Amino acid sequence: MSDAKKNLQLFFDRPTEPCFMQKGEKKAVFQLPDTYYPDKYKSASSTLADRFGSDATRTIPVRNIAMPNLSLPLQLPYHDQFSLWVPRHRQMAARLIDVFMGMRDLEDLQAVCSYCQLRMNPYLFNYCLSVAILHREDTKGVNIPTFAETFPDKFMDPKVFRQAREVSTTVTDGNRQMPIVIPQNYTASEWDLEQRVAYFREDIGLNLHHWHWHLVYPFDASDRAIVAKDRRGELFYYMHQQIIARYSAERLCNDLGFPRRYNNFREPIEEGYFPKLDSQVASRAWPPRFAGSTIRDLDRPVDQIRSEVSELETWRDRFVEAINTLKVKLPNGREMALDEATGIDTLGNMMESSILSPNRQYYGDLHNMGHVFISYSHDPDHRNLEQFGVMGDSATAMRDPVFYRWHAYVDDLFQMYKSKLPPYTNDALDFPGIRVMSVGIQGGAGGRNVLSTQWEQSSVDLGRGLDFTPRGSVLARFTHLTHDNFNYVIEVNNTSGRGVMGTVRIFLAPTMDDAGNRLAFRDQRRLMIELDKFTQTIPAGTSTITRSSVDSSVTIPYERTFRRQADRPGEPGSAEAADFDFCGCGWPHHLLVPKGTPKGFPMLLFCMISNWNEDRVVQDTAGVCNDAASYCGLRDRKYPDKRAMGFPFDRPASASDIGSFLTPNMNVQECSIRFTNAVRQHGQQR
Numbered sequence: 221m222s223d224a225k226k227n228l229q230l231f232f233d234r235p236t237e238p239c240f241m242q243k244g245e246k247k248a249v250f251q252l253p254d255t256y257y258p259d260k261y262k263s264a265s266s267t268l269a270d271r272f273g274s275d276a277t278r279t280i281p282v283r284n285i286a287m288p289n290l291s292l293p294l295q296l297p298y299h300d301q302f303s304l305w306v307p308r309h310r311q312m313a314a315r316l317i318d319v320f321m322g323m324r325d326l327e328d329l330q331a332v333c334s335y336c337q338l339r340m341n342p343y344l345f346n347y348c349l350s351v352a353i354l355h356r357e358d359t360k361g362v363n364i365p366t367f368a369e370t371f372p373d374k375f376m377d378p379k380v381f382r383q384a385r386e387v388s389t390t391v392t393d394g395n396r397q398m399p400i401v402i403p404q405n406y407t408a409s410e411w412d413l414e415q416r417v418a419y420f421r422e423d424i425g426l427n428l429h430h431w432h433w434h435l436v437y438p439f440d441a442s443d444r445a446i447v448a449k450d451r452r453g454e455l456f457y458y459m460h461q462q463i464i465a466r467y468s469a470e471r472l473c474n475d476l477g478f479p480r481r482y483n484n485f486r487e488p489i490e491e492g493y494f495p496k497l498d499s500q501v502a503s504r505a506w507p508p509r510f511a512g513s514t515i516r517d518l519d520r521p522v523d524q525i526r527s528e529v530s531e532l533e534t535w536r537d538r539f540v541e542a543i544n545t546l547k548v549k550l551p552n553g554r555e556m557a558l559d560e561a562t563g564i565d566t567l568g569n570m571m572e573s574s575i576l577s578p579n580r581q582y583y584g585d586l587h588n589m590g591h592v593f594i595s596y597s598h599d600p601d602h603r604n605l606e607q608f609g610v611m612g613d614s615a616t617a618m619r620d621p622v623f624y625r626w627h628a629y630v631d632d633l634f635q636m637y638k639s640k641l642p643p644y645t646n647d648a649l650d651f652p653g654i655r656v657m658s659v660g661i662q663g664g665a666g667g668r669n670v671l672s673t674q675w676e677q678s679s680v681d682l683g684r685g686l687d688f689t690p691r692g693s694v695l696a697r698f699t700h701l702t703h704d705n706f707n708y709v710i711e712v713n714n715t716s717g718r719g720v721m722g723t724v725r726i727f728l729a730p731t732m733d734d735a736g737n738r739l740a741f742r743d744q745r746r747l748m749i750e751l752d753k754f755t756q757t758i759p760a761g762t763s764t765i766t767r768s769s770v771d772s773s774v775t776i777p778y779e780r781t782f783r784r785q786a787d788r789p790g791e792p793g794s795a796e797a798a799d800f801d802f803c804g805c806g807w808p809h810h811l812l813v814p815k816g817t818p819k820g821f822p823m824l825l826f827c828m829i830s831n832w833n834e835d836r837v838v839q840d841t842a843g844v845c846n847d848a849a850s851y852c853g854l855r856d857r858k859y860p861d862k863r864a865m866g867f868p869f870d871r872p873a874s875a876s877d878i879g880s881f882l883t884p885n886m887n888v889q890e891c892s893i894r895f896t897n898a899v900r901q902h903g904q905q906r
Contacts, residue, residue: 222326223280224326224327224330225326225359225361225362227248227250227280227326227330228326228329228330228333228349228353228359228362229244229362229363229365230243230244230248230250230280231243231333231337231345231349232346232349232364232365232369232370235337235342235345235346235370235371236342236500238261238337238338239252239333239334239337239338240252240257240261240338246277246278247277247278248277248278248279248280249278249279249280250280250282250334251279251280251281251282252282252334253282253284255284256282256284256334256335256338257338258338258339261338280330282330282331282334283327283328283330283331284331285328285331285332287332287335288319288322288332290315290316290319290335290336290339290340292311292312292315292316293312293313293315293316293319293336293340293341293344293348294339294340295312296309296312296340296341296344297341298339298340298341298342299341300341300607301343301499301607301608301612301613302341302343302344302347302613303591303592303595303608303612303613304347304434304438304439304588304614305588305589305591305592305595305612305614306523306525306592306608306612307524307525307585307588308523308524308525309344309523310439310440311440312344313344313347313348313351313438313440314440314441314442316336316340316344316345316348317348317351317352317438317441317446318441318442318443319332320332320333320348320349320351320352320356321352321355321356321441321443321446325358326358326359329352329356329359333345333349342371343371346367346370346371347435350364350435351435351438351441351446354435354436354855355443355445355446363804364435364804366428366432366804367428367431367432367615368424368428368680369680369681371500371615372680372696373497373498373499373500374427374497374499374613374615374616375424375427375428375615375616376402376424376497376696376698377402377403377406377496377497378496378497378498378505379403380400380402380696383400399679399695399696399697400695400696400697401696401697401698402696402697402698402699404419404675404698404699405418405419406496407422407493407494407495407496407619408494413476414476414491414621416474416475416476417467417470417471417474417476419700419701419815420467420470420701420811420815421618421619421620421621421623421624422619423700423701423808423811424680424698424700425700425778425808425810425811426618426808426811427615427616427618427619428615428808429805429806429807429808429851430463430614430615430617430618431614431615432804432805432806433459433805433851433852434614435804435805436804436805436852436855437449437452437455437456439572439573439574439575439576440574440575441575444575447574447575447576448576449853450853450857450858450859451565451853451858451859451865452565452568452569452574452576453564453565453566453567453568453569453570453571453572453574453576454564454565454568454859454864454865455568455851455852455853455859455865456568456569456571456572457564457567457568457571457631457634457865458851458865458866458870459851459852460627460630460631461631461634461746461866462749462750462851462866463618463624463627464479464624464627464628464631465729465746465747465748465749466749466811466814467479467624468730468747469729469730469747469749469814470814470815471734472730472732472733472734472821473814473815473816473817473821473893473895474815475734476734477733477734478628478733478734479621479624479625479628480625480628481625481628481629481632482622482625482626482628482629483629483632485515485529485532485533485593486514486529487514488512488513488514489509489511489512489513489514489515489594489597489622489625490511490512491511491621491622491625492508492509492510492511492512492513493508493509493609493610493619493620493621493622494508495508495609495610495616495619495620497610497616504607506609506610506616507598507599507606507607507608507609508598508609509594509597509598509609509611509620509622510598513597513598514597515529515593515594515596515597515600516529516597516600517529517600518592518593518596518600518601519600519601519602520596520600520601520602521602522602523602525592525596527589527592527593529593531584531589532586532589532590532593534584535583535584535585535586535589536586536633538582538583538584539567539570539571539583539586539633540633540636542558542567542570542583543558543567543633543636543637543640544636546558546563546640548566548570548578548579548583549579549582550578550579551579551581551582556578558637560641560642563637564634564637564638564864566578567634567637568634570583570586571586571587571630571633571634572587572588573585573586573587573588586630587630590626590630591611591612591617591626592608592612594609594611594622594626595608595609595610595611595612595613596608596609596612597609611623611626631746635746638870638871638872639871639872641871642871643871643872643873643874644868644871644873646883649828649830649868649883649885649886650883650884650885651722651829651830651831651883651884651885652716653714653715653716653717653720654712654713654714654715654716654720654722654758654829654884654885655712655713655714655715655884655885656710656711656712656827656828656829656884656885656886656887657711657712657713657762657887658709658710658711658887658889659708659709659710659711659726659825659826659827659887659888659889660708660709660825660889660891661706661707661708661709661825661889661891662706662707662709663704663705663706663707664703664704664706665704666820666892666894669825669889669890669891669892670820670891670892670893670894671703671704671706671813671816671823671891671892671893671894672703672704672893672894672896673701673702673703673704673813673814673815673816673893673894673895673896674701674702674703674895674896674897674898674899674900675699675700675701675702675897675898675899675900676699676700676701676702676810676899676900676901676902677697677698677699677899677900677901677902678697678698678700678778678902679695679696679697679698679902680695680696680698681695681696699899700810700811701810701811701815702810702900703769703810703812703813705768705769705770706768706769707766707767707768707769708726708752708765708766708767708769708827709764709765709766710724710764710765710766710767710827710829711762711763711764712758712762712763712764712765712829713761713762714758714759714760714761714762714763716760717760718760719757719758719759719760720757720758720831720832721755721756721757721758721832721833721836722755722756722758722829722830722831722832723753723754723755723756723829723830723831723832723835723861724752724753724754724755724756724765724767724827724828724829725750725752725753725827725828725829725830725867725868726750726751726752726753726767726825726826726827727748727749727750727751727825727826727869728748728749728751728813728814728823728824728825728826729744729747729748729749729823729824729826730744730747730821730822730823730824731744731822731823731824731890732822740876740877741873741875741876741877741878741881742872742873744824744878745869745872745873746869748826748866748869749814750774750850750866751769751772751774751812752767752769752771752772752773752774753773753849753850753861754767754771754773755832755836756829758829769812770809772809772812773847773848773849773850774806774807774812774848774850774851775806775807775808775809775811775812775847775848776804776805776806776807776808776809776847776848777809777847778808778809778810778902805848805851805852806847806848806851806852807848807851813893814893815893815895816892816893816894816895817893817894817895818894818895818896818897819894820892820893820894821892821893821894821895822890822891822892823890823891823892823893824878824888824889824890824891825888825889825890825891826878826886826887826888827886827887827888827889828868828885828886829885829886830863830867830868830885834862834863835861835862835863836862837858837859837860837861837862839857839858839860841854841857841860850865
């Protein structure tokens with residue numbers, strides 16, 4: 221990697237410290253022009269340069285350029301929170317992204333970053349630089365540290381940072397620093413029923429996935445290509461639909477009902493949430509939401525937000541009207557049909573209002589402002605000088621139980637549209653000549669067709685994001701759900717007389733509701749969790765397909781979810797770096813399988829092999845990260861499947877049960893998930 225690219229990575233090191241201080245493990249120092257120093261540092265600029273540069277191992281000269289107009293992003297106070305969902309903040313981010321994207325070369329980008337880093341809100345700066353790195357041609361191969369590495373305060377109990385100061389100089393055998401243990405379930409007592417699924421909501425990898433998805437798919441920028449990614453709106457729908465399906469399964473495993481839809485904006489939100497997080501930037505605790513809170517009209521001049529709850533209701537009604545008529549009103553007075561091929565993509569771009577919305581003024585900002593209204597429910601008029609709650613930040617929103625209630629309702633709106641589409645015919649589902657004889661699971665500790673889960677302790681290095689000395693690694697040890705690796709075993713009979721290519725689609729769904737009643741297929745369909753999707757050569761005759769769970773098209777492995785940039789080997793594109801490189805977006809592999817129960821929670825495993833000739837998208841994907849393509853798509857490429865996302869369960873079926881839904885190229889298997897209440901250390905795979 222060139223020095224210029226390496227220098228950009230240094231801006232993520234200790235992001236709240238000025239860039240004239242030593243950065244990275246090699247103690248690099250940016251040598252700034254005098255004009256770059258803010259007023260508070262100008263009188264001491266030479267002293268500062270001498271102080272931090274005297275023992276630096278690398279000095280980085282910064283080019284002196286004329287700065288572009290940064291007045292808009294500089295309006296966000298340094299010690300405030302930043303939210304993609306607050307309209308004013310979105311405008312600031314769009315402007316700063318445009319500035320970073322418009323720099324003629326990496327030297328100029330480094331220069332403007334040096335200037336901004338000394339003045340700008342760290343959260344805003346980090347987000348915009350990350351987006352620019354992901355989209356500039358000359359920054360390909362530059363990996364972005366995970367948000368947990370740069371801003372660990374968004375993911376864990378603040379006690380961790382107090383302990384980190386105490387043990388930062390303490391070493392154990394082998395000169396390794398003593399890890400700090402993050403307590404499990406520290407945000408509420410066991411009396412709170414919602415705490416039963418806190419292990420899922422507050423999982424670090426889960427929240428990193430949500431943050432990174434919104435990083436990869438921004439919704440505002442002057443350069444339309446940054447936003448207009450293939451099937452972006454449909455991917456917004458499908459990724460969040462899968463979150464709700466997975467969360468519903470976790471709730472059923474813990475004797476809780478399905479998430480109740482937050483569909484009446486006038487009713488109190490029954491659940492409260494006390495996040496137990498402190499912001500290192502804002503220097504204050506994240507505000508709680510008390511049980512029984514209601515959203516109220518917003519009048520916050522400091523955020524330039526003035527909006528009434530009735531606006532949400534108007535946008536919702538217009539969205540429903542578009543679905544009922546299968547037509548979208550355009551700004552010029554004409555109408556656009558919501559057709560079977562692109563309708564869900566259009567609706568997704570309307571729901572998460574972006575520059576791709578066909579009529580942003582009319583259909584408004586329902587999803588984003590829903591987050592904003594809920595996040596300000598504790599202080600809607602800013603009389604208490606409070607900032608937004610965790611629902612206002614893509615890195616923290618999934619911690620809050622109301623996130624799932626809100627998105628369950630958002631998904632209901634999308635399902636209204638899906639119900640307007642004709643059911644798939646048998647001809648559309650079948651793959652003539654291909655018969656799936658059986659599907660099953662092998663390799664788990666519980667035996668055939670039994671998935672095994674338990675707790676696991678893993679560590680994440682917080683050193684990059686902490687702003688105290690001495691410098692170096694600070695390890696935090698946390699406990700999360702995990703599962704034993706397993707294999708899918710699929711018996712196939714190909715009677716076509718020749719080898720063919722197929723797309724193997726594997727899903728998992730509960731069989732019972734929270735009352736112990738067997739789920740109707742119309743409900744089970746919406747609970748289907750995509751586990752994997754892959755292309756497979758199917759020879760003539762009978763054959764067996766074996767696929768490891770670690771190769772899932774949905775997930776990224778632990779090492780990529782919690783990777784340390786310092787561990788990255790080789791140059792971008794080299795063989796030794798290939799296993800480490802990844803765009804960073806993907807469901808955490810340790811949450812591939814729901815928790816289950818000690819007795820074994822009953823589930824239904826589904827397998828379908830569809831015709832690859834009808835599924836394939838012709839494009840060059842060499843060197844493109846594709847680990848988690850099902851939920852994240854492919855970087856700078858088309859979504860690698862022509863079918864609707866979630867096919868064949870993306871729309872209602874005429875069948876009354878799963879048995880009558882099946883065509884010969886499908887099969888199912890009853891299985892179970894058995895949870896063991898034990899803790900293993902990461903790497904101790906059974």
